[in-house]
Amino acid sequence: MGKVTGFKEFERQDEKYTSVEDRVQNYNEFTVPLSDSEITKQGSRCMDCGIPFCHSGCPLGNLIPDFNHMVHQGEWQKASWLLHSTNNFPEFTGRLCPAPCEKSCVLGIIEDPVSIENIEKNIVERAFKEGWIKPQPPETRTGKTIAVVGSGPAGLAAAQQLNRAGHTVTVFERDDEIGGLLRYGIPNFKMEKGIIDRRVAILEAEGITFKTNVNVGVNYDVEDLKAFDSVVLCGGATERRSLPTPGIDADGVVQAMDFLTQQTKVLFGKKVENQVMATDKNVIVIGGGDTGSDCIGTSNRHGAKSVVNFEIMPKPPGHRSPTTPWPFWPLQLKTSSSHEEGVERNWLINTKEFVKDKNGKLIALKTVNVEWKMVPGQRPQLIEIAGTEKTWPCDLALLALGFAGPESTLADKLGLKTDARSNYKAEYGKYQTNVPNIFTAGDMRRGQSLIVWAISEGREAARQVDLYLMGKSNLPSKDVTGDLVAM
Structure with a gap:
């Protein structure tokens, strides 16, 4: 690490909040960002701990010591590249994730852990500000078509990964806006909705088609899904208790x-x-x-x-x-x-x-x-x-x-098996249902869980779909231990 004594020299600093009296008057985000110089110090608190547990604590396998080191060195663009190599949407996780990475930070044994989540948020916001995040449409198309049902973090991650592999992807969302629970389940004061819109604009520019007000199995016949070579169900666990x-x-x-x-x-x-x-x-x-x-x-x-x-x-x-x-x-x-x-x-x-x-x-x-x-x-x-x-x-x-599990509509109409908790059955690591060309990921497969798990499962399911359709895949993946495997 560039600052091996950083954790001894600098204390953890978190973003401040505007006063309660002010912030309850509106629905805007109310965090007060730290300066770039302070964020650099926070990055330098990352220890040269030998065996980092933070990126195994994170379901995405984020390369946390690496992007912390880049922030410490002022290499923000490299930090953004490292961050996006494992996480499609760090602007979501940097605001909403409960940060299991910080709870498994080695420094956290003896001191306040590294402020990983806030560093992540600052990296992606700097990247958007500098114009480093640009549409990256695939150079060629495979001719394969894929329907992604649900536009929460799992669906969006699966869609972007599959589009990067060259497949033609259509995302169906039953609500009137894209984002799933990110859109309407998360209050604006926790994440302003323009944060979703700017990312969706990137995805559209990359060639993904979004269709809203389409409730598959209700106002869209499931038989029409047969026109697609594969289907990825990412409808979430929305059955309320x-x-x-x-x-x-x-x-x-x-x-x-x-x-x-x-x-x-x-x-x-x-x-x-x-x-x-x-x-x-x-x-x-x-x-x-x-x-x-x-x-x-x-x-x-x-x-x-x-x-x-x-x-x-x-x-x-x-x-x-x-x-x-x-x-x-x-x-x-x-x-x-x-x-x-x-x-x-x-x-x-x-x-x-x-x-x-x-x-x-x-x-x-x-x-x-x-x-x-x-x-x-x-x-x-x-x-x-x-x-x-x-x-x-x-x-x-x-x-x-909370939520009891996913709604049964699609499982019933598509003939999919479910488990004792009503989750759609698909083996972890495979994501394939009992209908071979239908895959599922996120809360619909694992039950109510974290945003990082949703993104991780969306990415992993995309790789499995790519393998199913093409026989091989260049999409990155993790093995069950959380380690990145060769692309």
Whole structure:
């Protein structure tokens, strides 16, 4: 490394946020970028650690020490080349990824880990600014046609890789804009949608065709997919979880994704009838994950009277738990920027009833505190604690409970096998379903997961499709250990 003592000389510095008072007044990104000189220092904190675990912690196998070193040396264009060699969309991951790479950083054992995610974001933003990211259409076409169903990160990655191999690619998206959950599931204050648009413009210039408002299996006959030589299903895991709780049908109990999608559509001038608003309401968000956090941030921007968060699991420790030692993903409390904007967080609490008035409107939630009983060899048991019942005033309950798996429509109509969790069956590393020319990747194959896994699976599936169609492939790949294999 160019600065072998950098980790001793410089402390980790993260981007700052604008004040809560200012940022809740709009839906724009609110990070304050570090200077180029500070980012260079951050790159120099990357240790010459001998065996780096960061790029095995990352499902993409990003060449993290290498691009950190380039940033340290001021070789930003080389850093961009290295970054894009394994990651099609670092502008997405640099904003949205929970950064498993940082949790497996060797420096993180004794100090704050290297700020890999922020370095990644700065590299790609510098590359766009300098005009280094340009369309790279293939020199020749193979004559093979491929349909990619779904335009989230898995679908977009698969499409770009297959297009680079010279195939003619059409991407079908059932919504009115490209991006999948990146578009409507992620609030604009976490990623402004122009970030998606500029990348899609690159993909279009490379020769990929995008078709929106096309719901394959609903308003597009699956028989028409037979016109393509191969199909890649990247529709995500969009079957939302609910609760078997009395009163769940109350007016005011809303799925989180509906709430978030409506807000983003309205923000961009799209017509939404009867938008769910949190303004002047007592809001309770059920679910403590990222989607719950997004609902908290959106509710505060609506001007909610109060925002409360329920989580049925125990409160995680403030530091890495001994049960998840380095380099594993840690069991550790996460406090997001949305939490900092105002919320009362509650753990080990279970909703027993959604209370309605005579008109069916939600007016309260009844809860009970719980504990988890661990019995060796058995599933954990949820035990209610007597005497802890409580009624909470509530006008809007947002269900941020994650997703149960992919919708079954395409599997049913295409005759595809699914597993016990309803995921579309395809072996990891092969991505091929029981119908030979149909492949699947991302959340639709593995279940609800991370954006880096979606991009990784899209890239890997593309290579397998290329091998299926051509008998060989020059697309890069990783083996199951996470190492890059020869192109």
